[in-house]
Amino acid sequence: MKRSLCATFSIGIIAAVIVIVLQKSGLLRWPEEIIARMIFRGSPNDDIGAGNYLLVAGLGFGGAWAMLAVAELPRRCGLLLLLIVELIAAAWVLAIAGVFFQPLPGILVAAVAAALAAGFSATNAGRQRRATETLFQGRLSQTAIDRLAESDAADLSEAKTHEVSFVFCEIANQADLLEELPPAACTRLTREFVDCAADLFLRENGYIHAADGEGIRVVFGFPNANENHAADAARTVLAFRERFAAEASRKPESLGKIDLRIGISSGEILATVRKDSRGREIVIAGEPLALARRLALANHIYGSRILLGPRTFSGAGKEIVARPIDLLRNTDVHNRVEVYELLALAAKASPEELARRDRFWTGIVYFRERRWNEAFAEFSHARRENGEQDEPLQWYLRRLEPLLLRMTTEPAPVVEPLSPL
Numbered sequence: 001m002k003r004s005l006c007a008t009f010s011i012g013i014i015a016a017v018i019v020i021v022l023q024k025s026g027l028l029r030w031p032e033e034i035i036a037r038m039i040f041r042g043s044p045n046d047d048i049g050a051g052n053y054l055l056v057a058g059l060g061f062g063g064a065w066a067m068l069a070v071a072e073l074p075r076r077c078g079l080l081l082l083l084i085v086e087l088i089a090a091a092w093v094l095a096i097a098g099v100f101f102q103p104l105p106g107i108l109v110a111a112v113a114a115a116l117a118a119g120f121s122a123t124n125a126g127r128q129r130r131a132t133e134t135l136f137q138g139r140l141s142q143t144a145i146d147r148l149a150e151s152d153a154a155d156l157s158e159a160k161t162h163e164v165s166f167v168f169c170e171i172a173n174q175a176d177l178l179e180e181l182p183p184a185a186c187t188r189l190t191r192e193f194v195d196c197a198a199d200l201f202l203r204e205n206g207y208i209h210a211a212d213g214e215g216i217r218v219v220f221g222f223p224n225a226n227e228n229h230a231a232d233a234a235r236t237v238l239a240f241r242e243r244f245a246a247e248a249s250r251k252p253e254s255l256g257k258i259d260l261r262i263g264i265s266s267g268e269i270l271a272t273v274r275k276d277s278r279g280r281e282i283v284i285a286g287e288p289l290a291l292a293r294r295l296a297l298a299n300h301i302y303g304s305r306i307l308l309g310p311r312t313f314s315g316a317g318k319e320i321v322a323r324p325i326d327l328l329r330n331t332d333v334h335n336r337v338e339v340y341e342l343l344a345l346a347a348k349a350s351p352e353e354l355a356r357r358d359r360f361w362t363g364i365v366y367f368r369e370r371r372w373n374e375a376f377a378e379f380s381h382a383r384r385e386n387g388e389q390d391e392p393l394q395w396y397l398r399r400l401e402p403l404l405l406r407m408t409t410e411p412a413p414v415v416e417p418l419s420p421l
Contacts, residue, residue: 007064007068008061008064008065008068009061009064011060011064011068011113011116011117012057012060012061012062012063012064012065012113013060014060014112014116015060015063015064015109015110015112015113015116016056016057016059016060016061016109018108018109018112019056019060019105019108019109019112020056020105022108023105028104028105028108031104055105055106056105056106056109059083059106059109059110059113060109060110060112060113063080063083063109063110063113063114063117064113064116064117066079067079067080067113067114067117067118068117076114076117076118080110080111080114083106083107083110084107084110087103087106087107087110088103088107090103091103132145132148132149133145133149134280135273135280135282136148136207136223138208139207139208139209140202140205140207140208140223141202141203141205143205144205144207144224147224148223148224158272159270159271159272160270160271160272161268161269161270161271162221162222162223162225162268162269162270162271163221163225163229163266163267163268164219164220164221164222164229164266164267164268164269164288165219165220165221165229165230165232165233165234165264165265165266165288165312165315166217166218166219166220166233166264166265166266166267166269166286166288166289166291166292167201167206167217167218167219167220167233167236167237167262167263167264167292168215168217168262168263168264168289168292168293168295168296169197169215169216169217169218169237169240169260169261169262169296170214170215170260170261170262170263170293170296170297171190171193171213171214171215171258171259171260172259172260172261172296172299172300173257173258173259174213174214174215177189177257177258180257181257186213188254189254189255189257189258190212190213192251192254192255193216193255193258194211194212194216196243196244196247196255197211197216197218197240197244198211198216200236200239200240200243201216201218201236201240204232204235204236204239205220205224205226205232206218206219206220206232206233206236207219207220207222207223209282209284215296217289217292218233218236219269219284220232220233220236222269222271222284223271229266229315230264230266230311230312230314230315230316231315231316231317231319231320233264233266233312233316234264234308234312234316234319234320234342234345235319235320235345237262237264237306237342238306238342238344238345241260241262241305241306244258244260260305261296261297261299261300261304261305261306262296262299262305262306262307263291263292263293263294263295263296263297263298263299263306263307263308263309264292264295264306264307264308264309264312264342265287265288265289265291265292265295265308265309265311265312266288266309266311266312266315267286267287267288267291267309267311268286268287268288269284269285269286269288269289270284270285270286271283271284288309291309291337292309294328295307295308295309295339298326298328298339301326301395302325302326302341302391302392302395303391303392303394303395304325304341304391304392305341306341306342307325307339307340307341307342308322308339308340308341308342309337309339310337310338310339310340312340313338313340318346319345319346319347320342320343320344320345320346321342321343321344321345321346321349321353321354321357322340322341322342322343322357323340323341323343323357323360323361323364324338324339324340324361324364325339325340325341325364325392326338326339327339327368341392343357355385356382356385356386359378359381359382359385360378360379360382360386360392360393362378363375363378363379363382363396364396366378367396367400372400372403372404372407373404375396375400376397376400376404379393379396379397379400380397383397
């Protein structure tokens with residue numbers, strides 16, 4: 001961003017100085033007289049005046065900014081032509097009102113700024129910026145693209161590792177929707193969901209890796225590095241859940257049909273750009289992608305909505321309120337992954353919510369120590385406070401009932417099996 005602003009100011013100043021010098025030297029006198037006779041039916045003033053100097057400077061900066069922001073040559077030419085027409089039209093309207101306005105300096109400063117911007121775009125910095133915008137357009141916010149274009153992170157020609165948080169927002173009932181709705185309605189529903197999600201995630205500087213009928217995958221901490229990516233991901237997901245709920249209640253026949261489940265995982269990914277005949281594509285690989293997908297699916301088991309991996313829970317720290325849910329079985333049977341349910345932001349959580357979280361946590365501790373009676377008592381107390389809508393709590397109570405029953409009929413210790421996922 002700093003380099004882009006420097007280029008804009010430099011081009012604007014150079015263009016304005018060139019035109020003002022030409023004006024003061026008298027080299028523009030002859031073309032100004034021709035324009036004055038055509039528009040004003042008379043001769044121009046001897047001096048363009050201080051107001052016109054300010055206009056020239058403003059058009060220099062504005063033209064530089066517009067030309068640097070637009071990469072395509074046809075669009076640049078169209079903008080320049082539109083500005084010329086507007087200046088001539090303004091001069092003609094003012095002439096009818098009896099006010100003298102000379103459009104030539106403004107036209108020249110815009111043309112010079114456009115030429116200098118084209119020259120800057122041909123430099124390495126300009127080419128890098130154009131390539132970055134092409135690669136990330138629609139996947140990153142414009143602010144993030146500007147920041148990325150000025151950094152070394154824009155070069156993804158070689159594979160690099162990045163510490164990120166990966167968000168997987170799943171349309172959990174996609175198969176049911178395909179059976180229930182006609183293809184056109186299902187496509188429209190998917191588009192509404194993607195638009196709703198993409199708008200919010202882009203504003204929060206997330207990188208949209210993919211968005212389709214399966215769901216939306218967003219990365220925080222890539223391509224722009226961010227040490228607080230876990231907290232940012234959790235905060236944005238909570239905001240998205242709230243916004244989606246509001247939209248779903250407003251549109252029960254479309255978004256209201258979607259069963260939204262979300263998984264968030266943090267860790268190290270490998271990213272590079274694959275070049276082929278069809279263009280350029282960013283390729284990402286790493287454990288956070290697979291774990292986030294597993295967590296989104298695991299919501300079906302527990303009845304939860306948002307599950308976090310252990311590194312996300314640790315990285316977000318005290319900024320979030322979450323509770324442990326289970327230990328998921330990994331590829332190695334002896335290596336289990338602790339997962340947590342994201343409840344709220346710590347700054348917005350009430351003392352009652354924190355107390356309910358702590359009571360549930362105590363019940364989990366008893367459960368893992370195989371103290372079934374104490375665990376059942378804690379979960380039962382929590383059910384009276386949380387209500388019947390707390391599905392993870394109901395899931396644990398259902399698991400405890402047969403264990404307590406076996407305790408009354410079998411003298412041997414009852415061992416709780418691993419989670420089925």
